[in-house]
Amino acid sequence: MNRERDYVLGTHDEEIERLGLQHRVWRPRALEAWRNAGFTTGQTIADIGCGPGYASIDLAEIAGPNGRVVAIDRSRRFLDALESSAAQRGLHNIDVFEADLDEDALPELKVDGLWVRWVFAFMKHPQELLAKVIRLLKPGGTIVIHEYFDYATWGFAPRSEVFETFVTAVMKSWREGGGEPDIGLMLPQWLGEYGLKIHSVRPIVDVITPRSFVWQWPKTFVAVGVNRLVDIGRITADEARAIHDAFAERERAAHTLMITPAVLEIIARAE
């Protein structure tokens, strides 16, 4: 029986690889955010929409043997990948929990920290999810969020119109799946309404050349994402080829710059 529950970006092996590369690019920023939030040894931290759990593994190393990480996702394939990497590393402080974050109740936890990255953007009911996860926080507990707030910043300098059609198609596919790519614009207000105190908010946007390691993150998204858009019937094979060509042409061109999709980092505390 196939119990796998897919979503707009898919849960196939290439996507598991891509999420690993993405986490390696973003890890310094995640570590910095967690440090600013006060995540430390002995704590219980929930990774909401953990995917294959690349961040969960780092969080488990920070929480240490006296702390624990609860990793929640809807994809059984992703959770299996996380359990197998935790076993390979000899980490025994990660509990995985399979749940649909839009539909299901969450486990009854009391946590010191919550980590949510690139998850609210895919929810049909993001505000309800925020309310559900906030209820898990102990008084004084902290939520750290990385979500896009202006996905359409993603592009080249100078502009590539073909590439912009890809970014538009991605945003449209997320919206048609019930999500909102720029959900970061709503989260600070909702956090305030739910009584959390904003500790810090900052934008993260990079302007990079093909020599930057950060370049590999959008590059792999294009490599996997263009084909995904063909598979789910959003663009044609010809359009896909044109996007791959436009990306490759910019990568080869002298003096190319890419601007990354704008992420909002929010750190907020329960009173």
Ligand SMILES: C[S@@+](CC[C@H](N)C(=O)[O-])C[C@H]1O[C@@H](n2cnc3c(N)ncnc32)[C@H](O)[C@@H]1O
């Ligand atoms: C872009 S990935 C981010 C994964 C991880 N947070 C990270 O930063 O690597 C989005 C994740 O949300 C999960 N997801 C999407 N819709 C979901 C839902 N309704 N319930 C639970 N998880 C969901 C997917 O399975 C996927 O793991």
